[in-house]
Amino acid sequence: MTQTFMLDGLAIPFEEGQTIMEAAIAAGHYIPHLCYHPDFTPYGSCKLCNVEVNGKICAACTFPAREGQTVVSESLERNSDRQRITQMLFVEGNHFCPSCEKSGNCQLQGVAYHLKMTDDHFNHQFPHREIDASHPDILIDFNRCIFCALCVRASQEEDGKDVFAISGRGINKRLIINSDSGQLRDSELTVNDRATHICPTGAIVIKHTAYQVPIGDRQYDHQSISEVSMEQDGNVS
Amino acid sequence: MYEHLETAEHPDKLKRVVIDPVSRVEGHGKVTLLLDENDQVKQARLHIVEFRGFERFIQGRPYWELPVLVQRLCGICPVSHHLAAGKAIDQLVGVDPENLPIAATQLRKLLHFGQVLQSHALHFFHLASPDLLFGFDSDIAKRNIIGVIGAHPDIALQGVKLRKYGQEVIRVVSGKRVHGTAAIPGGMNKPLSKTDRDYLLTDIDQIIAWTASAVELVKQMHCSNRSFYDEFASIPSHYMGLIQTDGALELYHGGLRAKDTDGAVIFDHVDYCKYNDYIHEQVKSWTYMKFPYLLSLGKENGWYRVGPLARVNNCDFIDTPLAEAARVDFKQHFENPQVHSTLAFHWARMIEALHCAESIKRLLNDPVTLSTDLVTQGEKRFEGVGVIEAPRGTLFHHYQIDENDIVTRANLIVSTTSNNTAMNESVRQVAATYLNGRELNEALLNNLEVAIRAYDPCLSCATHAMGKMPLAVELVDYDGKLVDRLVKSSSGHIAAA
Numbered sequence A: 001m002t003q004t005f006m007l008d009g010l011a012i013p014f015e016e017g018q019t020i021m022e023a024a025i026a027a028g029h030y031i032p033h034l035c036y037h038p039d040f041t042p043y044g045s046c047k048l049c050n051v052e053v054n055g056k057i058c059a060a061c062t063f064p065a066r067e068g069q070t071v072v073s074e075s076l077e078r079n080s081d082r083q084r085i086t087q088m089l090f091v092e093g094n095h096f097c098p099s100c101e102k103s104g105n106c107q108l109q110g111v112a113y114h115l116k117m118t119d120d121h122f123n124h125q126f127p128h129r130e131i132d133a134s135h136p137d138i139l140i141d142f143n144r145c146i147f148c149a150l151c152v153r154a155s156q157e158e159d160g161k162d163v164f165a166i167s168g169r170g171i172n173k174r175l176i177i178n179s180d181s182g183q184l185r186d187s188e189l190t191v192n193d194r195a196t197h198i199c200p201t202g203a204i205v206i207k208h209t210a211y212q213v214p215i216g217d218r219q220y221d222h223q224s225i226s227e228v229s230m231e232q233d234g235n236v237s
Numbered sequence B: 001m002y003e004h005l006e007t008a009e010h011p012d013k014l015k016r017v018v019i020d021p022v023s024r025v026e027g028h029g030k031v032t033l034l035l036d037e038n039d040q041v042k043q044a045r046l047h048i049v050e051f052r053g054f055e056r057f058i059q060g061r062p063y064w065e066l067p068v069l070v071q072r073l074c075g076i077c078p079v080s081h082h083l084a085a086g087k088a089i090d091q092l093v094g095v096d097p098e099n100l101p102i103a104a105t106q107l108r109k110l111l112h113f114g115q116v117l118q119s120h121a122l123h124f125f126h127l128a129s130p131d132l133l134f135g136f137d138s139d140i141a142k143r144n145i146i147g148v149i150g151a152h153p154d155i156a157l158q159g160v161k162l163r164k165y166g167q168e169v170i171r172v173v174s175g176k177r178v179h180g181t182a183a184i185p186g187g188m189n190k191p192l193s194k195t196d197r198d199y200l201l202t203d204i205d206q207i208i209a210w211t212a213s214a215v216e217l218v219k220q221m222h223c224s225n226r227s228f229y230d231e232f233a234s235i236p237s238h239y240m241g242l243i244q245t246d247g248a249l250e251l252y253h254g255g256l257r258a259k260d261t262d263g264a265v266i267f268d269h270v271d272y273c274k275y276n277d278y279i280h281e282q283v284k285s286w287t288y289m290k291f292p293y294l295l296s297l298g299k300e301n302g303w304y305r306v307g308p309l310a311r312v313n314n315c316d317f318i319d320t321p322l323a324e325a326a327r328v329d330f331k332q333h334f335e336n337p338q339v340h341s342t343l344a345f346h347w348a349r350m351i352e353a354l355h356c357a358e359s360i361k362r363l364l365n366d367p368v369t370l371s372t373d374l375v376t377q378g379e380k381r382f383e384g385v386g387v388i389e390a391p392r393g394t395l396f397h398h399y400q401i402d403e404n405d406i407v408t409r410a411n412l413i414v415s416t417t418s419n420n421t422a423m424n425e426s427v428r429q430v431a432a433t434y435l436n437g438r439e440l441n442e443a444l445l446n447n448l449e450v451a452i453r454a455y456d457p458c459l460s461c462a463t464h465a466m467g468k469m470p471l472a473v474e475l476v477d478y479d480g481k482l483v484d485r486l487v488k489s490s491s492g493h494i495a496a497a
Helices: A020-026 A076-092 A107-114 A150-159 A225-233 B063-073 B078-092 B102-134 B145-151 B153-174 B194-202 B204-224 B226-231 B272-277 B295-301 B308-314 B321-333 B344-364 B420-435 B442-453
Strands: A003-007 A010-014 A050-053 A056-059 A070-072 A138-141 A164-167 A174-177 A204-206 B015-024 B028-035 B041-048 B238-243 B255-259 B265-270 B279-282 B291-294 B383-390 B393-401 B407-413 B471-476 B482-488 B494-496
Touching: A003 A020, A010 A020, A020 A225, A050 A076, A076 A107, A107 A225, A150 A164, B028 B420, B041 B420, B063 B078, B063 B393, B063 B407, B078 B102, B078 B153, B078 B383, B078 B393, B102 B145, B102 B153, B102 B204, B102 B344, B102 B442, B145 B153, B153 B194, B153 B204, B153 B344, B194 B204, B194 B344, B204 B226, B204 B321, B204 B344, B238 B265, B238 B308, B238 B383, B238 B393, B255 B272, B255 B308, B265 B272, B265 B295, B272 B279, B272 B383, B272 B393, B279 B295, B291 B295, B291 B420, B308 B344, B321 B344, B420 B442
Parallel strands: A003 A070
Antiparallel strands: A003 A010, A050 A056, A050 A070, A138 A204, A164 A174, B015 B028, B015 B471, B028 B041, B238 B255, B255 B265, B279 B291, B383 B393, B393 B407, B471 B482, B482 B494
16 A cells, blocks of 8 residues: 655655655655755755654655655745745855856756745855866866755765865865865866766856857746756656 | 146135036946136046946956856946957957857847947937937926927837847847847857747838938937037047948957047057057046057047947948948038037937948848857967947957966956046036036036937946936035035936035
8 A cells, every 4th residue: 555645735655765855756746955866865954855744844855754744845934944045055155146157057046036035135245265277177166066065975976986075064164175186177077977067056067168058048947946856856767 | 628627736726516426337427627716617527436346356257257247347238248258258269250150250240230229229319319309408307218208209219119129139149138148159159040030120121210210310400500519528539449341330340440630540450459559548546447548649649539429430431321321421511521529429329320220131131140050169378359349439358367267367448438538528628618607507417418428438327227317516615615506316306405
């Protein structure tokens, strides 16, 4: 007999071992997320996918689905929290969408639109962050890093290289590169690595490819991030 | 001619009149006037009082961001900055203009003609026409675009539709009416579809007819009060701009040509990458805007004008038939080989609008414009210069990058900068002619605005904001005591304050 839990009043079937996020996506229901990717071990850091499970706040990407759970995702309170979290992500980095080459293809921007974020609410911190342009094919703009660690996991789990790590805590948290010089050119990263292509923002980009996709043909020009997520996250092996 | 009014000998003993801000174009500007005890003007200056710093904060960014980054300099002519930067970064990937795919060049020209058309239409119909149609000292309540709509609905509607058409050209090519993406290193990112081509062709004959009517309208204005139009804010000057190899008017790409006050050539067909051998910039302590000058003539005598009047003065002909006929008519109207009337900027601007409309039709009817061969690449270089004729004049973008593709140095000479001395001269001329011994009133303020506005300066985002420059004028007596003060709000309301 199929096990189910209730997500926003709907019965969601699940298989043993699935998280709430995996079961929701399989059933065609979008829960906002940034650090979650179906191909990699859940990380539970961005907290955008926080849902209420029997009244308790849990990360849907890491919390296992259980028979009879009552899960609330699309509530005013949950989406308000998500909007605040997204606003914090914007002000903690330097995200200038008007000139960013990832604009229109950026998940952070896409989530912000989905959550109807119309301002930053908090004061911008304008942190001083550098660009690592030392690699001939790949550029890292640390201004746009949201510490989702998808590049860390992709490098470890799929590329088998361990190029990236998150160092420090709190306001001092930063993405570091595993090389003697600390620069990308001395790392093992290549343009074909999964880690090179996994960044949800414009922090890791392929050099010399910017703006080649015209406005109107970009990922989120005609589809919302929820629609794109259902197509992509729901069709993984 | 009025340079003696730039710096008074004893400014501390003179009355100070301040117009602050004059406008808000890439920041704020203000005008200061110093008057002696007989209210005679002893000093007049147009100051640019804000610093934007684009040249500094684009340092450290990858070069491919430049066309999209720098277009944020402006909301009216972003396409000019986009394309000037695009031409510069072509060189960074080893592509010179003659090696760019033909379709990419034609699409860039189409984009540029659309933008010049909409910018010229915006300025003439929305911002300048109220002064020209009703008079500089007419009822201020009606001296605006709403007044034009009421009194001349056909003219106003044509202005709106001309601008809309130009912006549609921009949208079709770059994806957005304002701040789209189009130029990428070595080409363009999207071909023109046949559907979009046919869509733009639908109205082009009407657009050409309306721009031709606009030329006739501005000619009638000049002819209605010829001596005033010829003399208001007018100053003899040198002129500089791009020119085609055969001497034709050029807006997108060509060599630099400069002519003196009598029309004699100072230099011709200069490779703009060597601009620094011909143009230098002077800094003055009282303004953030630099003063470019022709190196061969020196700081004092080398200032020049750019923009529509300069381009029409400098070219030998225009390569579209209706605009060429209009140019010939324009030149016949004035007696001198070079037209120095500052209000003739408006006439020249409409001739260019007509040229843009004709050029758009020509490009749309050329099958090459639909080609999908849009990008090429060459050997990397570390320096690139892009120059284009923006609506307001010659625009220079100059970049250097390091081995990691990061911008290390940038120099931008924005069109309006080249008109800095000229605008100051025109302000001084108007102040000397119309202010001396006069009591302050709104009409006086508007004379100063009209003089500045004729240049359509990029320091006049305020003139691009419905033509209502917020102004404050103070008259201070010999002892520094405030005698009179008038304030005009952005809504146009004038009150003593």
